[in-house]
Each structure stands twice: as C-alpha cells, then as structure tokens.
Amino acid sequence: MRKLILLLFLPALSFSQSIQVDQDRYTAQELIEEVLIQSDCITDVVVTNVSGANFTDGSKSFGYFDASGTEFPISNGLVLSTGKLNTISEPTSNLANDFHSSWEGDSQLEEELNIDSYNATIIEFDFVPNVAGISFRYLFASEEYQFDNSVTCKFSDAFAFFIRKADETTYENLAVVPGTQTPILNTTVHPYISDNCPAVNEAYFDRFNFDAETIFDGQTKVLNALAAVIPGETYHVKLVIADDLNDKYDSAVFLEAGSFQSSADLGPDRLVQNNDAICYGESIILKPATATGDQVEWYRNGVLLQDEKGDQLLVTTPGEYSIELTSTEGCIAQGNVIIEYYPQIDYSPAELVACGFSDTDIASFNLPESASQILNPSQRTVVEEFFINRSDAENGVNQIIDSENYNSAEATVYGTVHDGFGCSEIAEINLTITSETILNAFSICSGEGSGGKEIEINKLRDYLFQQNNSASDFQIYLSKENALSEDSEILTDISFSELEQGELYVKILDQEACLGFAVLPIQNAGAAELPEDLVLSLCNANQEELLLDSGLDSNALEDFTFQWFYEEELLPQSSSKICVSQPGNYRVEVTNQNSCVSSRNFEVNLIETATIQEVEIKNLANGYEVEIDITGNATYEYSLDDPGQFQPSSIFSNVSPGIHTIYVRDTKGCNMISKEISIFGYDHFFTPNGDGINDTWTVHGIATDYTVQIYSRYGKLYTVLDPKNTRWNGKFENVDLPAGEYWFSLIQNGEVGLTGHFSLIR
Numbered sequence: 001m002r003k004l005i006l007l008l009f010l011p012a013l014s015f016s017q018s019i020q021v022d023q024d025r026y027t028a029q030e031l032i033e034e035v036l037i038q039s040d041c042i043t044d045v046v047v048t049n050v051s052g053a054n055f056t057d058g059s060k061s062f063g064y065f066d067a068s069g070t071e072f073p074i075s076n077g078l079v080l081s082t083g084k085l086n087t088i089s090e091p092t093s094n095l096a097n098d099f100h101s102s103w104e105g106d107s108q109l110e111e112e113l114n115i116d117s118y119n120a121t122i123i124e125f126d127f128v129p130n131v132a133g134i135s136f137r138y139l140f141a142s143e144e145y146q147f148d149n150s151v152t153c154k155f156s157d158a159f160a161f162f163i164r165k166a167d168e169t170t171y172e173n174l175a176v177v178p179g180t181q182t183p184i185l186n187t188t189v190h191p192y193i194s195d196n197c198p199a200v201n202e203a204y205f206d207r208f209n210f211d212a213e214t215i216f217d218g219q220t221k222v223l224n225a226l227a228a229v230i231p232g233e234t235y236h237v238k239l240v241i242a243d244d245l246n247d248k249y250d251s252a253v254f255l256e257a258g259s260f261q262s263s264a265d266l267g268p269d270r271l272v273q274n275n276d277a278i279c280y281g282e283s284i285i286l287k288p289a290t291a292t293g294d295q296v297e298w299y300r301n302g303v304l305l306q307d308e309k310g311d312q313l314l315v316t317t318p319g320e321y322s323i324e325l326t327s328t329e330g331c332i333a334q335g336n337v338i339i340e341y342y343p344q345i346d347y348s349p350a351e352l353v354a355c356g357f358s359d360t361d362i363a364s365f366n367l368p369e370s371a372s373q374i375l376n377p378s379q380r381t382v383v384e385e386f387f388i389n390r391s392d393a394e395n396g397v398n399q400i401i402d403s404e405n406y407n408s409a410e411a412t413v414y415g416t417v418h419d420g421f422g423c424s425e426i427a428e429i430n431l432t433i434t435s436e437t438i439l440n441a442f443s444i445c446s447g448e449g450s451g452g453k454e455i456e457i458n459k460l461r462d463y464l465f466q467q468n469n470s471a472s473d474f475q476i477y478l479s480k481e482n483a484l485s486e487d488s489e490i491l492t493d494i495s496f497s498e499l500e501q502g503e504l505y506v507k508i509l510d511q512e513a514c515l516g517f518a519v520l521p522i523q524n525a526g527a528a529e530l531p532e533d534l535v536l537s538l539c540n541a542n543q544e545e546l547l548l549d550s551g552l553d554s555n556a557l558e559d560f561t562f563q564w565f566y567e568e569e570l571l572p573q574s575s576s577k578i579c580v581s582q583p584g585n586y587r588v589e590v591t592n593q594n595s596c597v598s599s600r601n602f603e604v605n606l607i608e609t610a611t612i613q614e615v616e617i618k619n620l621a622n623g624y625e626v627e628i629d630i631t632g633n634a635t636y637e638y639s640l641d642d643p644g645q646f647q648p649s650s651i652f653s654n655v656s657p658g659i660h661t662i663y664v665r666d667t668k669g670c671n672m673i674s675k676e677i678s679i680f681g682y683d684h685f686f687t688p689n690g691d692g693i694n695d696t697w698t699v700h701g702i703a704t705d706y707t708v709q710i711y712s713r714y715g716k717l718y719t720v721l722d723p724k725n726t727r728w729n730g731k732f733e734n735v736d737l738p739a740g741e742y743w744f745s746l747i748q749n750g751e752v753g754l755t756g757h758f759s760l761i762r
Contacts, residue, residue: 017070018089019213021079023063031078032125035064038258041130041331044234049124052080053103059084061121065254072213073206073222074139077257082119082157082243083250090215096143099247106240112173113158113183119250120242126166127237129229131325131333133288135263136161136225138175139206142251144186145218147208150197152218156185157251159241163227166234174225175253177201178268186251189220203274216252226265226289231327264288264325264335272340272421278318279423280344286321287312288335295326315339346376347417349428355507355514356433357480363433367403370415374427383415383427390414393426409433434516439467439506441523444496445596455494455522460504464520468508471515475507483507483517496524525594528552528560533601537634538583539670540606545579548602550588552576563589580604607634609671610664617679623654624679630664639663643672657681657700678702682744685759688730696727697758699746707747713757718742730760738762 026035033045053061065079065088081088083098090096098119105117140159146152160183162171175184182188182201192199206221229235241253266286270276278284288311298308299322305313315321322336350373354363371383386400387393393414400406400413410433417425442463444454457476464474476490477483478498483505490504502522508515531551538546550562557576564571564578565587571578580586583606590598610632618625628638628650637646640655643663652662657679665672680701686694698721699708708721710728718732730737739762746754 017213018091019065019067019070019072021063021065021085021088023060023085025064028062028123031062031064032123035076035257036078036136036255037127037260039261041262041327041329041333042127042134042260043130044128045125046127047123047125048236049122049238052121053084053098053100053119055084055098055100059086059098061085061119062123067213070213074137074254074256077259078123078255079252080121080123080159080239080241080255081250081252082121082241082247083252087250088214088216088252092209092212092215092217094215096215096250097248098250099243103247105242108162108171108238109158109160109240109242112160112162112171113185115158115242115244117158117242117244118247120240122238122240124236124238126234128232128234129262130231130329130331131262131327132229132231133263133265133333134227134229134260135265136260137222137256138225138259139220139222139254140175140184140186140189140251141209141214141216141219141254142186143215143217143249144251145190145208145216146193147210147217148193150194152190152193153187153197153200155245155249156187157241157243157249158183158185159251159253160238161225162238162240164236165230166236171238172227174227175223177204178223184220184223186218190218203276214252216250222256224265224268226263228289262331262333264323264333266321266323266335266337269338270340271338272342275421277340277342277421278315279421280341282423283314283316284339285312285314286323286337286339288323288325288333294328295324297324297326299323317341342419342421342423343379345381345417345419345423345425346379347374347381347425347427348376349430350374350415351430351432353432353434353514353516355517356435356484357517358435360433360435360484362407362409363484365406365408365431367400367406367413367415367429370427370429374415374417374429379419381417381419383417385416386429387414387416390426436505436517436519439464439518439520441521442504443523443525443594445525445527445594445598454496457490457493464506468515468518470510471508472511473509475509476520477505477507480505480517496522525596526592527596528590528592528598530588530590530598530600533603535603535605537605537607537666537668537670538581539666539668543581545581546604548578548580548586548588548604550576550590550600552590559593561591563591565589605633607666607668607670608632610634610636610666610673612662612664612673612675615662615675615677617655617677620653623656624681626652626655626660626662626677626679628662628664632666634666634668634670636664636666643674655679659701659703680754682756683758685761686730687761688736689762696729697760698727699744702746702748705748709745709747711743711745713741713743736762 028050029047032047037045053059062080063085066076068075083096087096087098103119106120110117142157144156159175161174163174164171176182189201189204191202191205204221206219208218270278296309296311298305298313300319318339318341320338325333350370352365352370354365356363367386374383375381386403392398393416408431411431413429415427415429417427461474482488499522504520506518506520508518536546562574562576564573567584583604586602588600610630612630614629616627637648638650639646640652640662641660659678661674661676663672663674678701682699683697686697688695704723709717710719711717719728739760741757742760743757745752
C-alpha cells in the first residue's frame with residue numbers, strides 16, 4: 001500500500017521498461033574477468049570465494065544485468081543483492097523482501113561498518129595490475145530509501161569494496177563518499193526529508209523511484225571507486241553487500257561492465273550544479289591520484305595539449321580535461337574530469353560621501369550602503385565584510401566590527417563581495433567628507449528688541465527649496481555641532497536673537513541620504529521701531545477729532561512710506577499722522593527702504609456713559625463704606641455729594657448715615673450720571689439740655705412712608721415719629737422724662753423693619 005500511494009502522488013516519474021537480469025549466463029569467474037574487468041593490463045584474475053543466497057528454488061543473489069533501452073544510468077554489468085536476483089526486475093511498487101533462515105551475514109562488514117548483518121552476498125578475487133591505479137564505476141540502490149519518510153536516516157543496508165595486497169591483512173574500503181572515508185549508505189547519501197532528516201551528501205544522490213527500471217525505491221548517482229596499486233603486485237578484492245538488523249527491505253550494488261581498469265584518476269568533476277566549480281580567475285592543478293606512466297598526454301575538450309608532458313596540469317579555463325598515461329608495457333591508464341567556472345563576479349568601486357564642514361576631520365559612514373554601488377543587481381551577490389586595508393580583506397582578518405557606524409577620516413576601505421558559491425572579490429570603497437556650501441542670505445525684518453519669532457520655519461524651508469531643487473528635505477540647526485550629531489533640529493519659528501553668529505546650519509537630504517551641509521546666513525534688513533499699540537476714546541463721533549501718530553522719529557520720516565487702514569480698508573492718507581472722527585480699528589504700516597514693514601494699531605472707542613450696576617453699603621466700626629460698581633468702555637472717576645470733586649476710586653469710607661448723591665463721569669468729561677442713595681442710621685444717645693447739641697433724637701437715611709414708635713423698656717409708648725414729626729425732645733405730655741434707656745421700632749409698610757435702643761442723658 002505504501003508504494004501505491006507514492007505512485008499516485010508522483011505519476012510523472014515513470015519508466016515502463018525494467019532491466020534484465022541473468023544468474024546463469026556467466027560464472028562468477030566470468031563475471032569478474034570478462035564482464036567487470038575486460039582489460040589486458042589487469043592480469044592473473046582469479047575468483048577465490050563466492051557466497052550468497054541458497055534458495056530452494058535455485059535462485060541466486062548475484063549475476064549479470066542488462067539495462068539496454070532503459071533510463072538506468074549503467075547499461076550493463078555485475079550486480080550483487082541481499083535478495084533474489086530475479087526480484088530486481090519486479091515493479092517498483094513491489095517490495096524486495098527475500099530471505100531464508102540459513103543465509104548468513106559477513107563479520108568483516110559488521111566490524112568495518114558497525115552493522116548487524118544478514119543475507120550477505122560476497123565475491124572475492126585476486127588480480128595483478130600493470131599500472132599504478134585502478135578504478136571501477138558503481139551505484140547503490142535500496143528499498144531502505146523511503147520518500148518523505150525520516151526512516152531513511154535511521155536504517156541502511158551496507159556494502160563495501162575491500163582491497164588489500166595479497167600478502168597483507170589490512171583492507172581499504174573503496175566504496176566511500178568521494179574525498180572522505182564515509183561509507184556509501186542510504187543514511188550517508190540522501191536529500192532533505194524533514195527537519196529530523198536533513199540532507200547529507202545530496203550531490204551523490206540520484207533519485208527516488210516510483211515506477212522505475214528496478215524494484216528499489218531509491219538510488220545513488222554513479223560513483224567511482226579508486227585505488228592506488230603497485231604494478232606487478234598481487235591484490236585481493238572483496239565485493240560484499242548485506243542486510244542490516246534484519247533480512248527485510250533488500251538492497252543491491254550495480255558495477256559497470258568494463259569499468260574495472262587502469263585508471264589515472266583526476267578527481268571528481270567540478271561542476272556548478274554540484275556547487276564545487278572553480279571561482280572565476282582562479283586556477284586548479286590536475287594530477288593523477290593513482291597512476292603514473294612513462295608517456296603522458298593531456299587533452300582539453302578532446303584536443304591534445306602539445307606542450308603539456310608533465311604529470312600535472314595547471315588549469316585556468318573551463319573544459320573537459322583528460323589524461324593518458326602509457327607504461328613501458330603499453331598499458332594505458334586514462335582519466336578525465338570536467339572543470340566548470342562560476343561566472344565572473346561583476347562589481348564596481350564605490351564612493352560613500354559623509355556630510356561635513358571644512359573643519360570636519362572624522363565622519364560616520366554606513367559601509368553596507370555601498371552595496372548598491374558595488375553590486376550588479378542581475379547577480380545574486382552580497383557585500384558582507386569590510387576591512388581597513390586590502391591585505392586584511394585578502395586574508396579575512398581584522399574585520400571592521402560596527403560597519404554601519406564606522407568613524408573615519410577620508411580613506412579607502414575594502415568590502416568582500418560574495419556570490420554564494422564561495423567565490424569572492426574585493427571592492428574598493430572611497431570614503432569622502434564633503435565641505436559645506438554657503439547659501440545666499442535669507443533676509444528677515446526684525447526690529448531691535450522685538451522679541452518676536454521673526455524667522456518663520458515654513459518660509460525658510462520654501463527658501464531652501466528654491467536654493468536647491470535636487471533636495472527632498474532639509475534639517476536645520478543652530479550650530480555645526482548639532483548638525484553633525486543631528487541634535488535639536490529646529491522645527492518651529494525662532495527669533496533672530498537666538499542665532500549665535502547670524503547663521504543657521506542646514507543638512508541637505510535626498511530621501512534619507514545626506515547631500516551635504518550648508519551655511520545659511522540670516523540677514524536682518526531691519527524694520528521701523530514703532531511705539532506700542534494704543535486704545536483711544538472719542539466723546540462724540542463727527543463732532544471732535546483724534547490725532548493718530550505713527551510714532552516714528554520725525555528725523556527719519558523721509559526714509560519711510562506710510563499706509564493707513566480703517567477696518568482693513570486702505571485710507572488715502574500717506575503721512576505719518578492722521579486725524580480721525582469715527583470709532584473703530586485703525587492701523588498704520590511703515591515700510592523702510594528694504595521693504596520691511598512695521599505696523600501700529602489704534603483702537604478708537606466711542607465713550608459710553610457709565611451704568612451704575614450696584615451700590616454696596618457696608619456698616620463698619622468707624623462709619624459706613626460705599627462701593628460703586630459700574631459698566632462702561634472708558635476710564636471713569638467718582639464723587640460723593642460734590643460734583644466738583646472727583647476721585648479715581650469707586651470706594652468712599654467714613655460715610656455718615658443719611659441721604660447722599662453719587663456722581664460718575666468718564667475721565668474725558670464726556671458724560672456724567674448721578675444716583676441718590678440712603679444710608680439708614682439712628683442716634684445712639686441725645687442730651688436734651690438746651691445747649692443746641694444733640695438736643696433731640698431722630699433716625700437717618702429714610703425720608704418717606706415710615707413711623708418710629710418710642711417706648712420704655714416695659715413697653716409704655718411715649719411718642720411716634722413720622723416724616724412730618726422727625727425728632728423727639730425727651731418729653732412726654734410736655735414733662736421731661738428721666739435719663740435712661742429707651743427703645744424704638746421702625747415700621748414700614750405696616751411691618752416692623754428694625755428695633756433698637758438708645759440713651760437719654762441728663
């Protein structure tokens with residue numbers, strides 16, 4: 001079921017024809033000598049041991065295979081399996097799972113590869129080489145390769161090609177990952193399966209199979225086994241494959257016919273697709289690893305290199321290189337390798353410009369910003385490291401740590417350009433510090449001691465854009481130091497008095513890049529010094545005139561022009577003074593020879609007659625206090641009982657009880673109003689002795705509609721006072737009453753409003 005599901009998911013990977021296998025066509029001796037080797041330069045080939053399956057139906061676990069007409073990468077040769085040979089040709093959807101109880105493993109394979117082996121197939125043979133190197137081609141296929149299943153990383157059958165000199169006991173395994181001692185297993189060669197099963201030596205993995213030429217679920221690429229040998233010596237080879245842990249999920253190793261031969265190995269191909277090509281401009285030395293010869297011939301793309309006769313070749317250009325080594329016996333050892341080069345890294349020098357002033361020695365540079373100048377966007381390159389000198393860049397030492405904030409004087413530094421393949425180039429980065437420019441002065445109109453914000457930030461920015469149309473923005477500062485550190489940028493209006501030297505410092509920006517600093521002089525064109533605004537009063541419209549004076553010094557009038565406005569409408573007068581007779585808002589604008597305008601405002605109000613809102617009377621210990629509350633638009637003065645004597649205060653103190661008149665007028669004397677007030681009181685004692693002083697008792701501050709009853713403390717009524725009879729002489733029925741305390745009641749509108757007592761003194 002597992003294989004059926006995989007077939008449904010990936011129907012495109014389809015191979016309709018299987019390889020053919022034959023266990024009887026060749027004997028083991030013939031498979032080695034006539035199929036695998038086929039070389040006169042390898043002699044005395046003798047098979048010394050064969051061990052494999054012993055199935056009751058006679059099936060073997062090794063034999064000949066023919067892949068003609070299929071997509072299998074080896075056309076024919078010898079195959080060793082951990083199952084029945086015939087099972088190899090079954091559909092991939094089947095499971096290769098052949099075993100029988102008496103099929104044992106191999107102790108040497110267990111010891112060398114640390115496995116628990118079952119179902120071992122072994123062919124051992126001796127041979128004598130006549131050259132100094134041999135090689136053969138093979139691939140490994142297994143049911144242990146599981147598509148999209150991390151068990152691929154956990155279990156693997158094992159195989160080995162052991163070789164040793166016949167008179168020695170130490171073997172070397174030739175079935176290893178090229179350039180390493182790692183044996184070829186599905187756990188050591190596979191693509192990415194999952195995070196728990198990452199890719200390992202993926203360059204040597206060929207494919208997963210779903211409906212392929214064999215029953216196996218996956219296979220490696222064709223690999224090359226190499227061995228250095230001594231001509232004339234006898235060597236022993238052991239080809240062995242076995243299941244690990246159990247006898248299920250079989251595997252096989254396919255050896256290419258005729259590939260076991262004299263070899264002058266030049267190493268693996270250096271290919272772009274394998275990520276091991278040569279960097280542009282670099283060279284590589286080719287030298288056979290396993291062979292020597294009396295005659296050496298080198299070829300590039302099939303063309304003999306006439307002048308190359310040595311045992312090594314310096315390669316500086318791509319191509320397919322091959323070598324032929326011919327011994328004195330006439331045996332030829334051949335080797336070839338494809339050398340590819342990565343594309344040349346296209347890069348350019350860069351210049352980073354830091355903003356500064358003429359006295360700026362050191363500035364801050366963001367070195368990674370040079371990448372946009374250095375790199376060709378059509379290439380996938382990056383600039384990753386930066387160095388102070390080329391030697392450090394070449395050796396990769398003393399890297400600049402904080403490259404985004406690199407403080408430096410004007411200099412040249414170096415960046416390493418990487419292409420992702422391990423190749424690099426070194427690009428120069430010139431660091432330049434610009435000097436400031438001097439802009440045309442920005443004029444303002446400021447009077448001495450004006451205290452205003454004469455420099456308007458929006459007008460200033462508009463002026464800067466007129467001066468530099470290539471800028472996208474500006475930053476404005478009061479000092480060089482602030483401009484360099486980008487501290488305290490000016491964002492609002494400022495006054496001329498805040499400038500230290502009559503200059504502002506501007507950082508000119510293009511997007512976020514600094515184009516340079518500029519010094520902007522601020523020129524004060526001056527303005528007329530006018531007095532403060534005035535509020536004036538007018539008694540009667542059209543009946544009197546007020547003089548409005550601009551306030552300018554009469555000695556400087558000829559240097560100025562004047563414009564007068566009434567309620568924002570221009571008046572025809574153009575002198576420094578005018579007379580007006582209408583209330584309202586007037587303004588004069590005084591313009592100097594530099595077109596600077598000063599203005600003074602006049603508010604002319606028609607004087608209102610005061611309105612008395614309230615008169616507050618307070619009874620204090622030393623008399624009464626009267627306070628007058630009014631409304632009106634002018635300045636007013638006050639009088640009590642005497643319209644010829646006024647005071648600025650609205651409060652009168654020590655006022656006696658009685659009827660009084662208050663007067664209010666404006667200080668210009670335009671209008672005056674009056675109001676009578678009454679302060680109620682009574683005599684606290686009287687002395688009716690005929691001396692003319694305090695001879696009678698009365699009440700004060702009340703004139704009409706009242707009665708006062710006077711009686712003893714026991715309530716005996718003696719007399720009644722009213723507006724016609726206002727005073728009492730201390731008599732009852734024309735008889736003097738004795739000295740003492742007497743009581744009174746004030747009655748108004750039929751109700752008692754006040755009671756009290758007083759003393760009669762004799």
